[in-house]
Amino acid sequence: MTALDDKVNQHFPGLVVRKDLVKVVKGNAIVPSYVLEYLLGQYCATNDELSIQSGIETVKEILRKHYVHRNEAGLVRSNIREKGRYKVIDKIGVALNDKNDTYEASFANLGINKVLVSSDTVKKHPKLLVGGVWCICDVEYEHSDDKNASPWIMGSLKPIQLSSFDYEAYLAARNQFTTDEWIDLLIQSVGFNPEMFGRRSKLIQLVRLIPFVERNYNLIELGPKGTGKSHIYSEFSPHGILISGGEVTVPKLFVNNSSGKIGLVGYWDVVAFDEFAGRQKKVDKALVDIMKNYMANKSFSRGVETLGAEASMVFVGNTKHNVPYMLKHTDLFDELPEKYYDSAFIDRLHAYIPGWEVEVIRGEMFSNGYGFVVDYLAEILRHMRNDDFSDRYKDFFELSSGISTRDRDGINKTFSGLMKILFPGGGASEQDVEEILKLAIEGRKRVKDQLMRIDATYPDVDFSYRSKDGRNVVVSTLEESEYPEHYYRRARGAQQPAINDEQNTSAVPETEAKPDAHEDGRQKNEPRETHRVFSENQKGVTYDTLFGPYLDGASKIVVTDPYIRLFYQVRNLMEFIETVVKHKAAEDEVEVHLVTMLDDFKGEQQMTNLTAIETACSAIGVKFTWEFDGTGTIHARHIKTDTGWKISLDRGLDIFQPYEMNDAFSLANRLQQFRGLKTFEITYLRDAGQVP
Known part of the structure; x- marks a missing residue:
């Protein structure tokens, strides 16, 4: 456990769960994460390992006995008949049978319908009427000679979500965390490892939560596939619903004029449209017109009556082209369906999340630390919609x-x-x-x-x-x-x-650096004294363009960086030496000397890696040497050349965000310009003193 995990368990006892447990208990159950975390929150909300293991077995047993797999539905129905009553976990929807004046439920996985439901149950849980809700409930079987009577009867029903919480205690506990700690806790709660994300990337992830905490918020995110755009809206909260962008109708979303039944916006805090992009998708123009009015005025018309709702609208979809292509040939809304490619609709969007800045989800990005049980956080966010x-x-x-x-x-x-x-x-x-x-x-x-x-x-x-x-x-x-x-x-x-x-x-702000691919010839070919700032998630930057012009003609280069210790840091050093090789004549020799710190725990592996670099360089005209600073006082990171240049780096060579180094087919692995950057600054100084 990390220090943050300890602190989280101290201040939110019983309200947090280890996030990797969801995968442990999920198995082949096709069920949202918030359903599993609800159960984990009942039995595993602790940092005691024995209690966790016992709780995992309990949750697995509950899922084994009561979660309905579609391929085992017949067996479960038989159990209900033989026992007369049986508890199941399933997604339940309810509809009014106006001919019989009764409410009837349908069970998504169990495969039964026309299950009688009391009016009190529907009044208490109105979301059953729209979209369906995951529940734990008792189902009874009572055979009747009446052919028109359904043998299925619903007993007790409990939606899988938190029933109560202490908001004042939440606020008091929040004050015990720094801003960085709180952001990391929220990222872990979403299910991601905060160490794999920079500050800006974390905030972009948290922008996805705004529709849950803000009424009538209109958000769009377009970007490459595989970045987790729809995950938040399908798995995170029992108050949001994710629907396919191609399955929406006016009655389903807003109101059925013939029955008077209110649609999704009347029951859900967030309505998210998945797979929203696609130029050729068929869209009802009437739906677009009503949606534009709703997004602008929080209301929609039902005949002569105007109704209001509070649901936030989210649109997520994939882009086919990269950002420079879209900016050159079309625009960043190019993938919208034709009828939504309308300035009045677009103008009603409050924010556009740059999906191209979000990394494609990889296994190491998921968290095994502690985060909020998601239905607890979902209730907190819902409570704050009033603020x-x-x-x-x-x-x-x-x-x-x-x-x-x-x-x-x-x-x-x-x-x-x-x-x-x-x-x-x-x-x-x-x-x-x-x-x-x-x-x-x-x-x-x-x-x-x-x-x-x-x-x-x-x-x-x-x-x-x-x-x-x-x-x-x-x-x-x-x-x-x-x-x-x-x-x-x-x-x-x-x-x-x-x-x-x-x-x-x-x-661009004066200190903001433009990417190297767009700089003028003087910046590329004529090194000069300057200061540059690079933004998180920026791409197109390489060691060649950062350092190349300043290394031309150098015969000795000293790199001072106390953090050339871990494998990826040593690899950065090797890529810097590759830049040195590109900028020297084949017949010339260049000395590259590293001043760094010995790793306290993996010093032997560190020396093995540096020796490997020395061996590789010996045959290409680069003499690589290194020394470990024994004083422990070096903090500044810089590069000096015997041609009089000093390049000060606040991050040293560690300027790239984590990427998949084991994937030989990843462009980010092969080419630096496809890697996202961390925020960093670099200063070029002339005549800073000759290298000894």
């Missing part, structure tokens, strides 16, 4: 007056949602508030910037904010910084911005 944190940045910052009301609403709702998730009891510092505000502005800016490419009537917007001390900050999206030559294209008929180097620089 409004949208004005909590105003003590520190003021949005630009050029931001329209609709843009401001999108920013405020995203900001409010993240604040409730991260700082439910308040206490955010100015730095915390600014980080969340920038992410909220970026989410809405991504929507608006693409609208200006689609519809010429949309004007440019100044997405900036001002601090109380007069500091003005212009917010940019990451793809704006990476691909400025494609990003600023406007719709036909709109005034096209004249983009040159000077404007590109002003469009």
Whole structure:
């Protein structure tokens, strides 16, 4: 257990569970994670290993006896008949039989229907009427000579979700965690290992939770497949429902005018549309029109009557092309179905999650640490839908007056949602508030910037904010910084911005680095003194473009980095030496000397790896040597050359996010430009002193 796991169990006893247990108990049961965690929360919410093992066996026994597998439904039905009553775990939906004036349930896996349900049960659990709910319930069998009577009768029923919680205790416990610890706890609660994600990537994951905590929030995420876009909405909460984008109708989603039955938006906190992308998908235009009105006004019409609802709308789908292709040829909404590719619909989206920044899910990304039992966290988030944190940045910052009301609403709702998730009891510092505000502005800016490419009537917007001390900050999206030559294209008929180097620089914060593929010739071929800042998740950066021009002509290079210890760090060093080889003539020799620290635990393996580099370099004109600093005082990381350059690196060579190093067919493994970056800064200084 980590220190965070210990702390979590201390302050949230009985409300957290080890996240790897879900896989242990799931087996071949096709059941949402929140159902399994509900059971684990009853029997395994502890850090005592013996209790956990005993609880696992109990949960497995419950699933074995009561969870209904479709291929064993006949056996379970027989058990119910023979015993007269039997407890099952299944997804149950209820419909009104208006001819008999009775409510009748259907069991998804058990395969029975017309099961009589009392009116009191339906009144207590109205979600049974729409979409169905996972429940633990008793089913009775009572044969009758009446051919029209169903032998199945529902006894006691309990939806699989938390019945009560102490919100004040939740707030008090939150105050015991730092911001970083709390973010990591939430990431573990979602099921991911926080060590595999950078700060920005963690926050992007948490943006997916905003629809659960914010009423009438409209969110879209488009990106490559396999990044877990729909996982949150199908597995995380009993208050959200995931439906196929192609299976939606007006009666199912909003209201059936003939029966008066309210659709999904009246019963669920979050309605998510899976596989929403696809240009050729057939869509009912009437549905799009009603949805646009609902997303804008929180209401929809039923004949002459107007009804309201609070469900947030989420749209997730896969993209076929990468970001630079979309920016050059179309836009970031290119994959929307044709009838949704409408400026009025798009304008109603509060935020756009950049799905291309989210890594494809790999096995090592999943957590085996402790996180909240998800139905507990789901109830907490639902409780906070009543709160409004949208004005909590105003003590520190003021949005630009050029931001329209609709843009401001999108920013405020995203900001409010993240604040409730991260700082439910308040206490955010100015730095915390600014980080969340920038992410909220970026989410809405991504929507608006693409609208200006689609519809010429949309004007440019100044997405900036001002601090109380007069500091003005212009917010940019990451793809704006990476691909400025494609990003600023406007719709036909709109005034096209004249983009040159000077404007590109002003469009990006002064310290924000543009990717190397788009830099001018002087930056590539003529090394100069400068300072550069790179953003998390940025791609297209390599050691060749970072260091190559500064290594030209050098015969001796000293790399000082105390953290060349683990395998991936030594591999980084080897890739740096590859850059040295590319920038030296075949007939020249270059000395590369490393100053680092001896690993306290794996020092022998560390020396073995460094010796392997020395052996590999001996045949290619590179003399590699190293020394371990015995003082234990080196902290700064830098590279010095005998040509007078000093390159200061706040992260040393460790600039890349984790990637799959064992996959020979992964481009990120083979080519650095396909790896996401960590946030880092680099400073190039001339005449910093000759290398001895």
